[in-house]
Amino acid sequence: MAEPLLSLRHVRKEFSSKVVAVDDVSFDVHPGETLGLVGESGCGKTTLTRLVLRLVEASAGEIWFDGRELLGLRQKELLAVREDMQVVLQDPYASLNPRMRVGEIVAEPLVTHGRVRRRSAAARERVAELLDAVGLEAGSEDRFPHEFSGGQRQRIGIARALALEPKLVICDEPVSALDVSIQAQIVNLMKRLQAERGLTYLFVSHDLSIMRQIATRVAVMNLGRIVELAGTETLFTAPRHPYTHSLLSAAPVADPKVERTRRRIVLKGDPPSPADPPSGCSFHTRCPAARAECAATRPQLAPQDDSGHTAACLFPVSDVAALT
Amino acid sequence: MSLLEINDLHVEFRLDAGTVEPVNGVSLSVEAGQTLAVVGESGSGKTATALSILRLHPTPPCHYTGGEILAGGRDLLKLPEREMRRIRGNEIAMVFQDPMTSLNPLKTVGAQIAESLRLHQGMSRSEARAQAVPALREVGIPNPEQRAGEYPHQFSGGMRQRVMIAIALACRPKILIADEPTTALDVTVQAQIMELLAALQERFGMAIVLITHDLGVVARSADQVLVMYGGRPVELAAVDDLFDAPRMPYTKALLRSMPRSDVPGGAPLDPIPGSPPNLFAPPGGCAFHPRCSLAVPECATEVPPLLERAPGHSAACLLEGSP
Ligand SMILES: Nc1ncnc2c1ncn2[C@@H]1O[C@H](COP(=O)(O)OP(=O)(O)OP(=O)(O)O)[C@@H](O)[C@H]1O
Ligand SMILES: Nc1ncnc2c1ncn2[C@@H]1O[C@H](COP(=O)(O)OP(=O)(O)OP(=O)(O)O)[C@@H](O)[C@H]1O
Ligand code: SF4
Ligand code: SF4
Ligand SMILES: [Mg+2]
Ligand SMILES: [Mg+2]
Numbered sequence: 001m002a003e004p005l006l007s008l009r010h011v012r013k014e015f016s017s018k019v020v021a022v023d024d025v026s027f028d029v030h031p032g033e034t035l036g037l038v039g040e041s042g043c044g045k046t047t048l049t050r051l052v053l054r055l056v057e058a059s060a061g062e063i064w065f066d067g068r069e070l071l072g073l074r075q076k077e078l079l080a081v082r083e084d085m086q087v088v089l090q091d092p093y094a095s096l097n098p099r100m101r102v103g104e105i106v107a108e109p110l111v112t113h114g115r116v117r118r119r120s121a122a123a124r125e126r127v128a129e130l131l132d133a134v135g136l137e138a139g140s141e142d143r144f145p146h147e148f149s150g151g152q153r154q155r156i157g158i159a160r161a162l163a164l165e166p167k168l169v170i171c172d173e174p175v176s177a178l179d180v181s182i183q184a185q186i187v188n189l190m191k192r193l194q195a196e197r198g199l200t201y202l203f204v205s206h207d208l209s210i211m212r213q214i215a216t217r218v219a220v221m222n223l224g225r226i227v228e229l230a231g232t233e234t235l236f237t238a239p240r241h242p243y244t245h246s247l248l249s250a251a252p253v254a255d256p257k258v259e260r261t262r263r264r265i266v267l268k269g270d271p272p273s274p275a276d277p278p279s280g281c282s283f284h285t286r287c288p289a290a291r292a293e294c295a296a297t298r299p300q301l302a303p304q305d306d307s308g309h310t311a312a313c314l315f316p317v318s319d320v321a322a323l324t
Numbered sequence: 325m326s327l328l329e330i331n332d333l334h335v336e337f338r339l340d341a342g343t344v345e346p347v348n349g350v351s352l353s354v355e356a357g358q359t360l361a362v363v364g365e366s367g368s369g370k371t372a373t374a375l376s377i378l379r380l381h382p383t384p385p386c387h388y389t390g391g392e393i394l395a396g397g398r399d400l401l402k403l404p405e406r407e408m409r410r411i412r413g414n415e416i417a418m419v420f421q422d423p424m425t426s427l428n429p430l431k432t433v434g435a436q437i438a439e440s441l442r443l444h445q446g447m448s449r450s451e452a453r454a455q456a457v458p459a460l461r462e463v464g465i466p467n468p469e470q471r472a473g474e475y476p477h478q479f480s481g482g483m484r485q486r487v488m489i490a491i492a493l494a495c496r497p498k499i500l501i502a503d504e505p506t507t508a509l510d511v512t513v514q515a516q517i518m519e520l521l522a523a524l525q526e527r528f529g530m531a532i533v534l535i536t537h538d539l540g541v542v543a544r545s546a547d548q549v550l551v552m553y554g555g556r557p558v559e560l561a562a563v564d565d566l567f568d569a570p571r572m573p574y575t576k577a578l579l580r581s582m583p584r585s586d587v588p589g590g591a592p593l594d595p596i597p598g599s600p601p602n603l604f605a606p607p608g609g610c611a612f613h614p615r616c617s618l619a620v621p622e623c624a625t626e627v628p629p630l631l632e633r634a635p636g637h638s639a640a641c642l643l644e645g646s647p
Contacts, residue, residue: 040510149599179365180537184581184595191592206510209540209585213593233588250515252540253586254579256563259544266519267512269466270480286512 003067004028005168005200006052011061013047018275021047023224025061026301029168034194034201036215036232038208038247042274043221045204049170052202053087054078066167083113086161090173092153096145102156103127103141109163130159133196135189151182155189162193172204187214208251212236217308220244223274223282226301230309240304240316242289245323263324281314288323289315326353326394327531328377328416328499333391335376338384344603346372348555350391351630354499354531354548361534361542361563364552365600370535373552374503377533378412379405395499414444417492421504423484427476433460433487434472437494444495455494463490464520482513486520493524500525503535518545539582543567551575554601554611557630561637571639574612610642618643 006029013022021044029035037045050056052063054070063070066084073081086109089095096105107123110116116123124141131140134155145153154174161169174190175183187210193199205211211218212232219229220243228241239245249265267286272278278285284294293314301310317323335347346369354360362370375381377393379400393400396415400408412418420426428436437459438452447455460468463486476484485505492500502521506514522545525532534545542549542563549566551559551574559572570576580594598615601607607614613623622642630640 040512151599179600180539181365181578181581181596182599184583184593185597187583188592188595207583208511209583212585212587213583213589215589236585236588246512248585250511251585252515252518252538252544254539254543254567254582254584255586256543256546256567258586259540264515266515270482271510271513273480 002031004064005031005066006202007062007064008048008052009062009064011048011051011063012059013044013051013056014059016275020224020277021274022051022058025224025226027219027226027229029200029202031167031200032194032198033216034203034214036211036218037202037204037221038206038211038218039221040206040247040271042271044224045206045221046172048221049087049172049202049204052170053082053085079113083109083164084167086164086166086169088154088157088161088169088171088174090176092150092157092177093145095157096153098145100144101141102131102136102143102145102148105145105156106130106141106159106163109160113164115164126163127159130163133162133193134159135185149182150178151185154178154186158186158189158193162197162199165197166199168200168202170202170204173206174203175210176205176207183210190214208236208247220247223272223277225282225312227283227313228309228311229301230304230311231307234307234309238309238318240309240311240318241313242287242317242323243283244311245317245320246286246288249320249324263320265320265323281312289317291315325355327356327396328533329353329394330377331392331394333373333376333393334389335372335381336387336389337381338387342604344555345606346555346603347376349630350550350552350557352533352550352557352560354533356498356531357525357529358547359525359532359534359545360548360550361536361546362550362552363536363539363542365537367600367603368552369555369603370537370552371503372555374418374501374533374535377501378416378418379408380412380418410444413440413492413497414495415497416499416501417495417497419485419488419492419500419502419505421507423481423488424476426488427484429476432473432475433479437472437487437491440491441494459490459494460487462493462524463487464516465490480513481509482516485509485517489517489520489524493528493530496528497530499531499533501533501535504537505534506541507536507538514541521545539579551578554606555603556611556627556640558612558640559638560630561639565634565637569637571633571637571644572641573616573618573643575639577615577617610640 009026011025014020051058106127111118175186215232218235219226222243228244246265280295284290299312299314301312330352333350337344434456437456441447441452456472457468506517546563553574559575577596581596601611609624610628613619628640628642630638632638633644
């Protein structure tokens with residue numbers, strides 16, 4: 001297999017001695033794939049993306065991107081690396097400067113990195129090509145962000161992210177703020193651009209249905225740790241970690257017959273506070289399969305088969321019936 | 325028998341920027357022990373409909389321009405404000421998406437439940453206090469004796485929503501209106517709250533109007549479904565009929581476009597082109613016509629009426645013909 005494009009090794013981020021937002025996270029992202037990162041609010045997804053972008057400094061660990069270790073780089077070296085790593089955020093409203101025309105917004109990274117001169121013919125040509133690639137009509141470059149709908153604004157954000165022809169695009173909840181009927185448009189667009197341009201995505205979402213449609217592999221996070229990682233179909237059809245089972249079972253499916261007949265795990269109690277994480281397995285306070293050992297021993301990610309499926313659980317479960 | 329029946333309700337907001345009609349001919353009814361889901365995309369008029377039931381919109385800019393809201397044998401639109409106040413929180417209660425904006429941060433949770441009981445049921449201070457703890461226990465809050473003395477910020481999002489449900493149900497309303505009650509919550513917590521609402525409904529038999537944009541939530545909890553588009557009701561059916569045999573092209577397209585967690589990925593999704601209508605400049609005729617793959621020329625000029633096309637199943641589409 002080709003070298004991974006992005007590798008995290010034992011990455012940790014403490015915001016204070018108590019809040020460990022990212023705890024001993026290791027994974028690889030291979031060229032051309034979409035690695036999905038799923039988990040509930042506060043589990044550390046955004047922090048993880050900001051660590052990779054070096055918008056927050058890691059407390060420990062290594063982050064390798066395209067053959068270089070990022071955490072040791074100086075700001076100037078980092079700027080060059082960042083050309084190959086772009087980001088698409090959740091809120092298209094907040095991430096676009098309201099006073100700039102769309103053409104300037106999309107050209108901005110090209111100008112900053114000295115690829116084209118502002119308002120040059122080359123800039124105009126490149127912007128037109130990018131807007132066309134994301135499905136915005138000609139003439140959009142002269143308009144302002146507020147003249148566009150949410151879905152169109154997300155297209156503008158994607159065009160801007162692609163301007164420098166990055167290798168990696170980090171997407172943090174890129175469709176979560178959009179209407180259902182628009183989400184599918186953006187997911188299709190992102191898949192098409194990936195196929196056409198050989199892009200690699202690190203794709204954060206709390207939405208399992210979006211994940212199943214876009215990810216090649218999925219990592220499930222809980223309280224700062226990756227608890228399960230597998231190929232998408234394996235993760236959805238043969239999960240091993242009780243937390244993954246719980247997430248899948250909790251997510252409502254748009255089919256009343258399925259909903260009436262499926263076995264559902266309803267967790268007891270509240271999600272623990274990140275400032276006061278449980279001892280041992282961080283899921284033990286809510287886990288329907290927990291035994292006494294779980295409160296004492298912290299499980300490490302361990303292979304579940306030879307396909308690269310790993311899970312961090314002392315007593316992995318194949319059959320959801322064992323949890324209901 | 326319907327506990328709540330709305331007939332041809334019209335609500336307008338007269339604003340400086342123009343007039344919008346977020347509720348344009350909505351009719352629905354809910355029976356005891358049943359859940360009616362109102363589903364639609366952002367701006368389709370779901371919240372505007374919910375708030376109208378309790379007449380919670382400020383007037384002006386809001387004007388109730390037509391229709392009736394029947395509950396307990398009277399038309400709520402005709403009642404004096406004084407009587408409406410007696411109905412709110414008593415006979416008809418509401419739960420909102422964001423519990424933090426509806427809870428008072430400076431008062432203990434127990435005091436807020438007690439206050440609601442005193443206001444609506446005329447209980448004495450000590451009676452109301454005594455009721456707060458069982459009300460919290462009923463919604464599954466552990467240690468209710470201790471937690472009644474705590475403030476909202478000491479509760480997690482899911483627990484705050486439980487508090488809101490405790491307040492809403494303390495007076496045993498006949499009708500509960502829940503506007504996106506689980507949208508702000510994580511999925512495992514959402515599942516807990518939906519389970520709680522179902523259990524309480526079973527126990528007390530209230531009718532629930534559940535506002536949501538999530539068809540998964542509809543499939544899990546609803547008996548009947550009203551689909552809204554651009555302020556208009558476009559389809560009304562029993563939940564199985566809606567998912568098995570949708571009749572209105574928007575509903576069909578919406579169901580097809582949904583990414584699903586129980587279906588393998590790989591194939592491209594089937595999106596609806598374009599975007600939802602802007603209510604300040606709504607398209608003429610059927611509001612869905614600019615996005616509808618089946619549209620015929622009349623769709624741009626004629627508003628399709630919501631008519632019963634099969635027993636208990638209404639749809640608003642010109643292709644369904646007119647009577
Ligand atoms: N700058 C910061 N200072 C202190 N704590 C922080 C900071 N940023 C994040 N945290 C904490 O780190 C934890 C992880 O937060 P993060 O935003 O990464 O979660 P997330 O998985 O992206 O959640 P969401 O789904 O809500 O976006 C949380 O407990 C959060 O409160
Ligand atoms: N107080 C108000 N003043 C002016 N316009 C309003 C007001 N409330 C709602 N609207 C408009 O009415 C329309 C319907 O809004 P409503 O809040 O009912 O939508 P919704 O279906 O609940 O959407 P969401 O899913 O985003 O909550 C929108 O176009 C909105 O801009
Ligand atoms: S280690 Fe124990 S508590 Fe943790 S997920 Fe596995 S069974 Fe549950
Ligand atoms: S009335 Fe016309 S535009 Fe509207 S849903 Fe029916 S076919 Fe489509
Ligand atoms: Mg986040
Ligand atoms: Mg709303």
